[in-house]
Amino acid sequence: MTNAAELTARPSRASTVVGVRPALALALRNSRWFWLVWVLLLWAVIPTTAAAYRTTIPDDAAGALEAAALAGNATMRAILGPPYDLLHVGSFTMFRVGSFVATLAAIMAVLGVIRATRAEEETGRAELLRAGVSGRHTQLLAATILGLSCCGALALLIAASMAPTSPAAGALCMGLGIGLTGAVFVGFGAVAAQLTASARTARSLALGAVGVAYLLRAVADGSPNASALHGLQWVSPVEWAALARPYVGERWWVLLLPVVLTLALLAAAFGLESRRDYGAGIRPARPGPAVAAPGLSGAGGLAWRLQRGNVTTWGIGVAIYSLAVGSLVDFFETAAQNPALAERFRRMGGGSSDPRKAFYVAMLGIAVVGVAVFAVQLLDRLHREEDSGRSSAMLATATSRLHYAASYLIPALVMPTALLALAGALTALPSSLAGGKIAQVAQIAGAAIALAPGLWVIVGVAMVLHGWAPRLLIIPWIVVGWSMVANWVGPVIGLPEALLKFTPFAALPHLPAEQMSFTAVLVETAIAVGLVAVGLTGYRRRNLG
Amino acid sequence: MSVAIRTRGLRKSFGSSVALDGLDLDIGTGEVHGLLGPNGSGKSTTIRVLLGLLHADEGQVALLGGDPWSQAPELHRRLAYVPGDVSLWPNLTGGEVIDLLGRARGAVDGHRREELIARFDLDPTKKCRSYSKGNRQKVALICALASDVELLLLDEPTSGLDPLMERVFTEVIRDGRANGRTVLLASHILSEVETLCDHVSIIKAGRCVEAGTLTELRHLTRTRLIVEVDGPPPALHNLPGIHDLTIDGERLSCQIDSAALPAVLRSLSEVHVRSLVSAPPTLEELFLRHYQRS
Numbered sequence: 001m002t003n004a005a006e007l008t009a010r011p012s013r014a015s016t017v018v019g020v021r022p023a024l025a026l027a028l029r030n031s032r033w034f035w036l037v038w039v040l041l042l043w044a045v046i047p048t049t050a051a052a053y054r055t056t057i058p059d060d061a062a063g064a065l066e067a068a069a070l071a072g073n074a075t076m077r078a079i080l081g082p083p084y085d086l087l088h089v090g091s092f093t094m095f096r097v098g099s100f101v102a103t104l105a106a107i108m109a110v111l112g113v114i115r116a117t118r119a120e121e122e123t124g125r126a127e128l129l130r131a132g133v134s135g136r137h138t139q140l141l142a143a144t145i146l147g148l149s150c151c152g153a154l155a156l157l158i159a160a161s162m163a164p165t166s167p168a169a170g171a172l173c174m175g176l177g178i179g180l181t182g183a184v185f186v187g188f189g190a191v192a193a194q195l196t197a198s199a200r201t202a203r204s205l206a207l208g209a210v211g212v213a214y215l216l217r218a219v220a221d222g223s224p225n226a227s228a229l230h231g232l233q234w235v236s237p238v239e240w241a242a243l244a245r246p247y248v249g250e251r252w253w254v255l256l257l258p259v260v261l262t263l264a265l266l267a268a269a270f271g272l273e274s275r276r277d278y279g280a281g282i283r284p285a286r287p288g289p290a291v292a293a294p295g296l297s298g299a300g301g302l303a304w305r306l307q308r309g310n311v312t313t314w315g316i317g318v319a320i321y322s323l324a325v326g327s328l329v330d331f332f333e334t335a336a337q338n339p340a341l342a343e344r345f346r347r348m349g350g351g352s353s354d355p356r357k358a359f360y361v362a363m364l365g366i367a368v369v370g371v372a373v374f375a376v377q378l379l380d381r382l383h384r385e386e387d388s389g390r391s392s393a394m395l396a397t398a399t400s401r402l403h404y405a406a407s408y409l410i411p412a413l414v415m416p417t418a419l420l421a422l423a424g425a426l427t428a429l430p431s432s433l434a435g436g437k438i439a440q441v442a443q444i445a446g447a448a449i450a451l452a453p454g455l456w457v458i459v460g461v462a463m464v465l466h467g468w469a470p471r472l473l474i475i476p477w478i479v480v481g482w483s484m485v486a487n488w489v490g491p492v493i494g495l496p497e498a499l500l501k502f503t504p505f506a507a508l509p510h511l512p513a514e515q516m517s518f519t520a521v522l523v524e525t526a527i528a529v530g531l532v533a534v535g536l537t538g539y540r541r542r543n544l545g
Numbered sequence: 546m547s548v549a550i551r552t553r554g555l556r557k558s559f560g561s562s563v564a565l566d567g568l569d570l571d572i573g574t575g576e577v578h579g580l581l582g583p584n585g586s587g588k589s590t591t592i593r594v595l596l597g598l599l600h601a602d603e604g605q606v607a608l609l610g611g612d613p614w615s616q617a618p619e620l621h622r623r624l625a626y627v628p629g630d631v632s633l634w635p636n637l638t639g640g641e642v643i644d645l646l647g648r649a650r651g652a653v654d655g656h657r658r659e660e661l662i663a664r665f666d667l668d669p670t671k672k673c674r675s676y677s678k679g680n681r682q683k684v685a686l687i688c689a690l691a692s693d694v695e696l697l698l699l700d701e702p703t704s705g706l707d708p709l710m711e712r713v714f715t716e717v718i719r720d721g722r723a724n725g726r727t728v729l730l731a732s733h734i735l736s737e738v739e740t741l742c743d744h745v746s747i748i749k750a751g752r753c754v755e756a757g758t759l760t761e762l763r764h765l766t767r768t769r770l771i772v773e774v775d776g777p778p779p780a781l782h783n784l785p786g787i788h789d790l791t792i793d794g795e796r797l798s799c800q801i802d803s804a805a806l807p808a809v810l811r812s813l814s815e816v817h818v819r820s821l822v823s824a825p826p827t828l829e830e831l832f833l834r835h836y837q838r839s
Contacts, residue, residue, distance in 0.1 A: 198674060287670035288637075292644030296637075302645055306634065389632040393685075396596050396626035396698075397649035400618040543599045 016135035016274075023134065023142035027116045034115070035150045038108040042101050043157040046174075049097045050165060053089045055340060056096075062338050063087075069334050070095075075327045078222030081242045082233065090165045090247035094174055102241045103214050105154060105182035109147050110206040113189030116143035119199035121279060130278060140190060140273055144266060147186035155179025170247030173255075177241025180258035184237045185210060187265025194272035196281040213238045237261065299399045299407035307378060311415055314374045318367070318419050322426035325363050329431045332359045347491035352513030360427065360444055361513045365487040367423040368451045368505055372483060375416035375455050376476045379462045382408040383470050386545050395544065405466070405539045409532065412459050417452045424448025447511035453524035454504035460531025467538025479504065547574045548607070549696055549727040550595065555604035557590055557751075564590040565601065566751035572729060572744070574695075577722050579742035580731040581832060587751040588731040589629070592700050595729075596626060609696060622651050625689035629701035629731075631681040633673035639684045640669030646688045654691055661687045664713050678705035690717050697721070697728045703737060715741060735828045745828070747835055754835050762831055767800040769824040770809070775817040784808050795819075 057063040067086035070076055077083065081099035085091040117140055120126040126139055159175030185206070192206035193199075213236045220233035233239045237258060244254040276282055295301050336342040336355035348365070349358020382405060385391040395404060428444035431437075462476040483503040490500045500506065508524065509517040550572040557565040565587050572578045582588050593599045595608055597617035606613055611620045633642050640662075647653035662669055665683045673681065682705045689697060697718075703711050718728060718741055732738050738745060739759070746756040755762060767788060772778070778797045781787050786805025791798055801809055813821075 285672065285675055287668075288641070288672055290638065290640035290669040292637075292641040292648075296641055296645050297648040299649065302634075302649075305637070389628070389630065390634060392593075392596070392598055392628065393626075393631075393633075393646060394649060395598060395617070396621060396624075397646055398618045398622040398651065399649050403618075541600075 016137045017141050019129075019132070019134040019138050020141050020145075023129065023138045024145055026129075027139075027142045027146050031112060031115060031146075034112060035108075035146070038112070039150055039154045039157070042104055042108065042178075043154055043161070045097050045101050046093060046158050047161040050089055050093045050162065053092055057086060057092060058338065058340065066335055066338055066341075067092075069331060073328070073331045074222045074224075075324055076331065078218040079324060080221075081217065081239070082221050084242075084245055084248040088247050090162060090170045090174065093162070093165075094242060094246050098174060098178065098246075099217065099238060099242050102178045102181040103210065103238045105151065105178055106185035106188075106210045106213070106238055107207065109151060109182040109185040110189040110192070110210060111203065112150065113143050113147045113186050114193050114199055114202050114206065116146065117190070118193035118196075118202045122197065122199045127278070137270055137273055140193070140269065144186060144190055144269075147189070148183055151179045151182030151186065154182060165247075167247070169250055173244050173250040173252070174241070174246035176255055177244045177246060177258075180255055180262070181238055181241050183262045184258045184265070187262045187269065190269035191265055191272065194269055194276060194281065195283050197279065197285055198281075202281075210238070299394055299404045302394065303381070303407040303411065306381060307411060310374075310377065311411075314419060315422070318370065318423050319426055321370075322363075322367065322423045323430060326427040327430040329356060329359050332356075344491070350510035350513045354513070357513040360447065361510045363427050364424060364444070364448050364451060365505065365510070367427070367448070368420060368454065369480065369483045369487050371416045371420045371423065372455055372458050372480045374419065375412050375459050376462055376480055378412035378415065379408055379459055379466070380473065382466055383473055386470070389545075391544065401540045401544075402536060405463075405536055409459070409463060409536075412462075413456060413532075416455050416459075417449065420448045420452055420455065421445045443512065450509050450511050450516065450521060451505055453521050453528060454508055456528035457504040457524055457531065460528040460535065463532050463535030464538065465535070467535035467540075467542065548572070549574045549576070549609060550729065551605075551607045552591075552594075553605045555591070555594060555606065556602045557594060557599060558602060564751055565594070565604075567604070568748065568751060569753050570746055571756065572727065574727055575722070575725045576744045577718065577728040577730065577742045579738035579745040580729060580748060581733065581735070581738055581745055581828075582731075582748040583733050583836065586748050588733075588748065589700055590751075591748070592626070592698050592729070592731055595698060596621075623694055624696040624698060625650065625692050625694045626698045627682075627685045627689045627700065627702045629704050631678075631685040633676070633681055633684060635672065635674035637673055638670055639667055639673060639676065639680070642673060642684055643669065643688045643691065647692055650692055650694070654693060657693075658687065658691045661691050661717070664717070665710060679707060679710065682706055683710065686714065690721070695727060697726065699728065700731045701733070702730070703732075703734070711737070735832060739828045747832060749835055755831070759828070762828075763803075763825065767802055767830075768806065769798070769800050771796070771798045771822040772813065773797075773819045773821075775819055777816075779812045779816050781809060781812060784812065 057067055064087065067083075071083035071086055080097075081095055083095045086095060120139065129139065155175040155178060157175070158178055159172045162171035162174060165171060188209045189202075189206045192202040192209075195205060196202050216232050216236040217239040220230055220236065220239065223229035233243065240254055240257050243251070245251050272282055296305055332345070333355045336345055336358075342355065345355055345358045345362065346353060348362035349355075350361040350365075352358040352361060382391075385394075391404065395401065422445075424447055425441050425445040428441045432440045458476055458479055461479065462473065465472050465475060483505060486495070486500045486503050487505065504524065507520050509515065509520060548571065550570060552568055552570040555565045555568040555570075556563075568587065568591060570580075570591070580588050580591065590599065594601050594606060595613055597613035597615075597620070600614055609620055609623055613620055633639075637645070643658060643662075644653055647658070665687055667680060667683045667687060671680075673684070676684065682702065686702060689699070703714055706714065715737075718730075721728065728741075730738065730742060742759065744756075744758050745762055746753050748754065773796050775795065778792050778795065781797070781799060782790055784805060785808075786802035787809070788800040788802075789798075
């Protein structure tokens with residue numbers, strides 16, 4: 001009798017990637033906007049920064065002073081990267097946004113590869129393809145080719161647009177450095193996609209790798225050159241683009257590091273894919289608790305369980321951000337000696353000529369919009385639950401609609417407010433500790449809370465839409481988006497004052513630069529209360545999907 | 546007999562599409578009541594109105610002696626609901642969902658919970674994202690069946706279950722009926738309704754077109770008869786209540802109204818019958834009769 005093994009023909013290696021051309025076309029079709037938007041946005045940052053070079057670092061003694069202050073500031077280095085020659089436009093651009101764009105390219109690569117591989121597999125769409133004339137590695141190969149091509153396109157765009165800044169070799173080095181950083185993370189994404197059955201977990205793993213790389217870079221660049229920690233910069237893939245030193249005597253050999261790592265990671269990804277079953281990960285899914293913890297009870301317990309990860313992430317993010325910018329206040333004061341910058345700061349800082357006050361106003365204006373994103377996100381969950389059909393499971397129990405809506409609404413009002421106060425306190429903390437003025441922490445936290453009614457108005461608008469017209473739930477995001485433009489870049493790019501006033505935060509008192517105005521705070525609070533009440537009434541009365 | 550659910554003249558439309566068009570429904574306490582209808586006939590809309598998730602445009606609803614729109618939370622303590630397409634929270638385990646929904650309704654009967662998990666063969670430690678459709682359905686069923694409620698609203702509850710699990714479901718529902726629990730089972734699976742339900746309402750385009758006990762409904766339909774005789778077959782075509790009569794040599798087949806049965810048997814007794822097959826009316830025939838008429 002013949003056994004089964006003798007009946008099967010010997011497989012050829014090429015059969016595992018058969019059908020890669022149609023798979024590539026499909027992957028491109030599914031994510032063309034994703035890649036197009038990411039690549040164009042990331043590219044645009046580079047020439048825009050280079051064009052604004054002279055307004056930031058003027059061609060005189062003050063400019064040289066400012067460049068020296070920037071290079072000497074540990075926080076600036078930790079956030080941005082190693083400064084090599086800030087008096088050259090190309091090298092300055094690399095310092096100001098190069099490592100930042102490289103890190104974002106890493107995020108783009110990770111998300112792009114996972115969405116074309118593990119996410120397709122998890123939803124079951126890939127099963128149809130696999131059952132056709134398609135090999136085990138076809139989809140991974142297509143996703144890899146697509147990801148690497150888009151990183152290549154980003155590299156070429158950067159190199160071409162920076163080529164006019166001499167020497168052109170610097171432009172090429174910068175483009176390649178950033179593109180290759182993306183390529184490394186195409187590799188990380190491909191490996192992560194093999195490890196777990198869930199696309200979400202794969203994303204967290206790979207984004208975690210980006211986070212660790214960024215953190216290593218920040219620690220290394222923030223430490224003095226003599227410190228042992230400084231050597232860590234060689235370990236971080238998002239630092240290699242800067243270490244290749246575009247425009248400052250290019251060290252081309254550094255670019256071999258990402259090439260080698262990319263190849264190694266891709267080899268590992270394909271190897272792992274051969275060792276796993278379709279739909280499964282290398283790491284098996286861990287079982288969870290068979291019985292719910294006592295806290296997981298009722299709509300409130302469920303809402304907390306669904307949102308706690310998000311709340312923790314935002315809390316940590318806002319804390320790190322606030323401490324980092326808070327440590328910049330002295331540097332800010334020095335930089336304000338440049339009249340052009342002083343004027344920019346004055347406009348961002350609510351018109352205060354005291355640079356410290358202007359700094360806090362500007363930083364709170366940035367923080368409050370970030371926190372508004374968090375607030376709208378928290379309340380939007382109410383609609384996502386309804387959309388996915390899960391809210392009817394809860395509402396078919398002894399949970400009233402009011403109670404159900406409140407379990408998302410109350411956190412959306414309370415947590416962002418607390419986070420805003422935390423942002424104010426931590427922004428003030430570093431300089432208060434250094435100057436021994438602890439009272440300032442409470443003062444800036446209070447200044448932050450004075451902006452909270454603006455958050456409540458946005459949440460109120462969102463609640464009205466939840467209650468009456470959930471189809472229009474994009475509106476709160478438009479309000480937040482406009483506030484972002486107005487508070488983050490509006491004063492710098494010179495938008496008219498009248499337009500900048502058109503946010504829920506503009507009418508509120510901008511402490512400590514302005515006087516406290518209880519009228520504005522109370523009026524906006526009353527508007528928010530009214531909106532919430534109208535919204536809840538609607539939510540109790542409408543048909544639920 | 547007291548009434549668990551009564552609706553009168555329910556109307557509900559979504560934009561230009563009419564989902565309920567004057568629905569009357571009567572379900573007595575302790576009944577296992579089948580709500581039959583094909584997809585799009587208004588079964589799910591009816592259940593969502595009964596749950597107070599949708600507000601009827603017109604008509605009256607009484608459920609367990611209350612109004613589901615204005616008294617939903619109080620009434621929901623006394624009922625449990627299983628949707629046909631269960632979506633669960635991907636990051637919670639099945640066990641967590643069972644406890645969460647049970648606690649939100651009232652207390653969870655731990656002993657009954659364990660028993661049902663064992664009977665339905667569910668692994669409660671798996672995250673909901675990894676459950677198949679059938680397993681998600683089991684989670685919702687265990688959750689509903691483990692609670693000590695007066696009324697179960699089940700919307701195609703066995704979709705995705707394998708035949709073994711369907712049988713477990715049937716057993717559990719029968720146990721519940723013995724305890725006096727009222728069940729509304731919306732379904733398009735006729736055999737399931739036939740095995741479980743004592744009462745049936747057939748709905749079509751948002752109206753109830755036929756309602757009653759299964760026995761009553763059977764009475765309304767015809768018995769199929771196939772007879773083989775030696776010699777010439779009897780002259781049945783003269784009798785009232787005979788339909789689709791075909792005679793093929795010595796073989797005769799027809800459909801008979803229930804009222805005509807005695808007369809047919811009398812005339813058959815006068816000839817020499819070699820074999821006789823009589824099939825009782827099935828729910829399927831009943832159902833098709835209403836749906837083929839249009």
